[in-house]
Amino acid sequence: MSPGVAGLVREERLLEAAALASQERDHETARKLYERACAFGPAAREALRAGDPAAAMGLAAEAGDNALAEEAFAALEGHGSVRERLALNLETRGHCVWAARLYEASDKPRDAARAYEKAGDSLRAARILEAVKDVVAAAKILEGAMRRSPDRFALHVAYGALLLRYGKAEHATRALQKVPPRSPERRLALTWLVRGLRELGYGQAEAEAKHELDSLGGPADVTTDEPAQGIVTSRLFGRYDIVREVASSPSARVVECMDTVRREHVAVKIFAGYDARGAGRDALARFEREVRVLSALDHPNVLPLRDYLPEGPALVLAWMKGGTLDDMLRKEPIAPARAVEIAIAVLSALGEAHRVGVLHRDVKPANVLFDDAGVTRLGDFGAAHLGDLSATATAGLIGTLAYMSPEQREGRAATVRSDIYGVGALLWEMLTGERPRATDEDPRKFPTSDEDVAPSSVTQPTAARATRPSGIHRDLDARHDALVLRFLDAAPEKRPEDAFAARRELAALKWPSTLERTPLRKGSEHPRPMRAGSDRLVAQDDGSHLDTYTGRAVECVPLDDVALERARIFAGLDHPLLQTILRVDREASILWLSDADARPVSRALVPYEAARLREALAALHGEGVVHGRIDATQLRERSDGTVMLRFSANQGATGTVDNDRVALARLLGP
Numbered sequence: 001m002s003p004g005v006a007g008l009v010r011e012e013r014l015l016e017a018a019a020l021a022s023q024e025r026d027h028e029t030a031r032k033l034y035e036r037a038c039a040f041g042p043a044a045r046e047a048l049r050a051g052d053p054a055a056a057m058g059l060a061a062e063a064g065d066n067a068l069a070e071e072a073f074a075a076l077e078g079h080g081s082v083r084e085r086l087a088l089n090l091e092t093r094g095h096c097v098w099a100a101r102l103y104e105a106s107d108k109p110r111d112a113a114r115a116y117e118k119a120g121d122s123l124r125a126a127r128i129l130e131a132v133k134d135v136v137a138a139a140k141i142l143e144g145a146m147r148r149s150p151d152r153f154a155l156h157v158a159y160g161a162l163l164l165r166y167g168k169a170e171h172a173t174r175a176l177q178k179v180p181p182r183s184p185e186r187r188l189a190l191t192w193l194v195r196g197l198r199e200l201g202y203g204q205a206e207a208e209a210k211h212e213l214d215s216l217g218g219p220a221d222v223t224t225d226e227p228a229q230g231i232v233t234s235r236l237f238g239r240y241d242i243v244r245e246v247a248s249s250p251s252a253r254v255v256e257c258m259d260t261v262r263r264e265h266v267a268v269k270i271f272a273g274y275d276a277r278g279a280g281r282d283a284l285a286r287f288e289r290e291v292r293v294l295s296a297l298d299h300p301n302v303l304p305l306r307d308y309l310p311e312g313p314a315l316v317l318a319w320m321k322g323g324t325l326d327d328m329l330r331k332e333p334i335a336p337a338r339a340v341e342i343a344i345a346v347l348s349a350l351g352e353a354h355r356v357g358v359l360h361r362d363v364k365p366a367n368v369l370f371d372d373a374g375v376t377r378l379g380d381f382g383a384a385h386l387g388d389l390s391a392t393a394t395a396g397l398i399g400t401l402a403y404m405s406p407e408q409r410e411g412r413a414a415t416v417r418s419d420i421y422g423v424g425a426l427l428w429e430m431l432t433g434e435r436p437r438a439t440d441e442d443p444r445k446f447p448t449s450d451e452d453v454a455p456s457s458v459t460q461p462t463a464a465r466a467t468r469p470s471g472i473h474r475d476l477d478a479r480h481d482a483l484v485l486r487f488l489d490a491a492p493e494k495r496p497e498d499a500f501a502a503r504r505e506l507a508a509l510k511w512p513s514t515l516e517r518t519p520l521r522k523g524s525e526h527p528r529p530m531r532a533g534s535d536r537l538v539a540q541d542d543g544s545h546l547d548t549y550t551g552r553a554v555e556c557v558p559l560d561d562v563a564l565e566r567a568r569i570f571a572g573l574d575h576p577l578l579q580t581i582l583r584v585d586r587e588a589s590i591l592w593l594s595d596a597d598a599r600p601v602s603r604a605l606v607p608y609e610a611a612r613l614r615e616a617l618a619a620l621h622g623e624g625v626v627h628g629r630i631d632a633t634q635l636r637e638r639s640d641g642t643v644m645l646r647f648s649a650n651q652g653a654t655g656t657v658d659n660d661r662v663a664l665a666r667l668l669g670p
Contacts, residue, residue: 061098104128123154299352303320304377325369425488483506
């Protein structure tokens with residue numbers, strides 16, 4: 001910063017200082033000063049000049065400058081990881097259309113669909129999901145949109161066309177028949193309706209619909225309404241109907257399917273990238289080892305193998321409806337007792353594998369799955385070595401660094417104690433919220449209590465790289481720390497001797513089933529982090545609460561049977577202008593509501609806003625719910641300028657549909 005710019009900043013002449021910095025080609029300083037002055041458009045331009053398109057796009061979105069945002073979007077070409085992080089940030093801030101476009105550009109179709117749906121573009125969201133063969137999710141989006149906006153007949157057409165493309169002619173024709181004769185969508189609806197009636201064999205009805213269609217100019221062009229190409233076929237190996245693609249890697253992709261013979265959901269893991277030479281040959285050998293391992297292991301904590309398809313090659317695995325431990329860790333903290341229960345289940349699976357001479361070598365959260373009953377299953381034994389427990393592999397080929405034992409990272413021989421280290425890494429992350437360090441630093445050097453760490457480390461355990469479990473949980477002590485750290489000892493011989501011994505040692509200690517957090521050291525001004533329930537909340541001066549895990553402002557209302565039923569309906573509608581139900585906290589008997597920081601509306605609403613609020617109220621009435629408390633206090637303006645209708649826990653003593661409409665009309669005008 002030049003002296004001239006610094007002088008203007010000291011005088012709080014920020015816009016002049018920013019302009020001078022721009023003239024001096026100090027574009028980064030100019031960006032910061034414009035942003036500080038809330039001049040987001042100029043700040044975006046300076047960010048582009050400084051070579052920071054991600055910052056530029058975020059600022060342009062805040063400014064509402066679509067031209068600048070387009071320029072920044074184009075400049076992000078080739079910055080995949082940056083685009084994904086920016087998309088999440090923009091989605092969180094309510095700029096959902098730009099977030100969706102970034103997700104699309106990053107080949108994240110499901111994230112893009114979610115963002116488009118939040119932005120109110122349900123049609124585009126459904127098309128994206130259909131393109132990746134997630135037809136059920138596409139249909140649900142359209143169904144929800146139709147409930148919220150029953151007069152948007154384009155939704156009925158899209159829904160009917162979707163059902164027809166997947167053989168649901170009867171339901172499709174019902175949806176298409178709801179499009180009225182004088183609507184602009186009638187011709188397109190009839191184009192699909194004729195097809196549906198033909199498939200159902202309703203000759204007379206088909207002839208009548210075709211006659212009306214001819215009077216409107218004949219069939220509409222529906223070639224552009226067909227789904228984009230995602231997965232090439234809807235059925236794999238002549239038996240498995242695709243539901244959606246779940247994940248992919250350089251060596252394999254996983255697809256959720258319906259087994260048409262057994263009539264059950266399965267996960268089909270298809271090997272990709274086979275090459276008879278070099279690394280491809282080694283990868284295929286690893287893949288085939290996985291088949292032999294899973295065939296040999298019949299254990300309640302091992303992911304079941306349903307079939308092996310050599311023509312893929314592919315594995316057919318039991319579908320784990322409960323997701324992965326990685327998913328669980330992203331949602332919210334895990335109580336120590338549950339964490340140990342999961343670790344013991346993984347150790348049980350490993351003990352069986354070790355008994356038959358198999359190492360897993362890739363124990364990590366993504367490979368720990370849960371069935372619909374919550375039973376823990378260990379999967380992906382493709383990295384395992386059969387027979388020879390002294391085999392080695394470099395860290396770059398197998399495993400994930402943060403969960404890999406020091407000897408594996410160094411390329412030394414792996415043993416059963418290497419897998420135990422992986423379980424220790426899982427346990428550490430479940431108890432502290434942080435992955436262990438991917439270094440060879442001795443974990444015994446970590447501090448032993450909250451007195452040894454900065455207050456912010458205790459307040460935000462996910463930022464505390466050196467906090468022991470007892471520094472996070474008040475009911476854990478040095479014994480628990482010592483055991484977990486023994487699993488993570490840099491010297492393999494100091495870890496438990498085998499999986500069964502490790503399991504016994506974990507079971508010998510008492511682990512709390514709650515998430516009581518250790519209080520801060522005396523004198524700290526930071527709030528204590530809370531457990532997964534209502535204790536996560538810290539009361540604020542304005543009457544709202546702060547969710548200490550997400551940093552989100554939360555409004556709390558008492559929970560009773562009436563409020564619970566109304567909350568279910570509000571949540572099911574998922575209307576963008578209705579206050580969102582975040583959580584039902586039965587333990588504390590409260591509901592968590594979004595937008596606690598939304599402010600009273602102090603301006604006149606434009607006609608579009610008024611129309612959308614009437615739609616939101618109509619959606620409530622369509623579900624048989626009367627709001628009952630509509631007045632100026634019930635309208636709130638979010639930080640992005642959206643005006644919403646607040647949740648009402650009961651309909652009031654005089655609540656009726658007519659009173660709702662009259663009250664809203666008084667607020668909005670004609």
